[in-house]
């Protein structure tokens with residue numbers, strides 16, 4: 557490998573490392589939200605909305621806490637971010653610990669949020685194709701803690717989980 561090529565490769569690695577650290581930091585914030593939900597007796601699903609490196613909204617599933625059919629993690633996060641202009645959503649990435657359901661995917665498509673980073677889709681996967689079909693970039697990181705939080709919760713609360721996903 558030439559020196560120039562080595563330099564380019566080192567530079568690419570630096571960018572990749574910076575990018576993955578940023579993902580870790582925001583996914584970690586979403587996981588904190590998921591843990592907060594669990595502590596409240598609710599579903600361990602969290603979400604953060606990030607605009608150009610800043611968290612502008614965060615939230616977690618509130619189905620149990622608020623008897624809500626709407627406040628999934630992503631919906632709660634978007635609600636907490638408040639009304640935003642299309643030009644803001646266009647610069648956002650939404651992080652969620654679990655693959656979004658059709659309702660939350662609909663909101664992401666409606667507000668044209670261009671990028672979704674998903675903690676895991678091994679315990680639930682229903683609407684990622686809808687997101688992709690609408691031009692949304694979807695990245696799934698299969699984070700071990702996200703998977704463990706959901707597996708544990710579903711095994712303890714199967715009826716609650718089935719109710720949440722309309723089964």
Ligand SMILES: [Zn+2]
Pocket residue numbers: 628629630656657658659660661
């Ligand atoms: Zn949802």
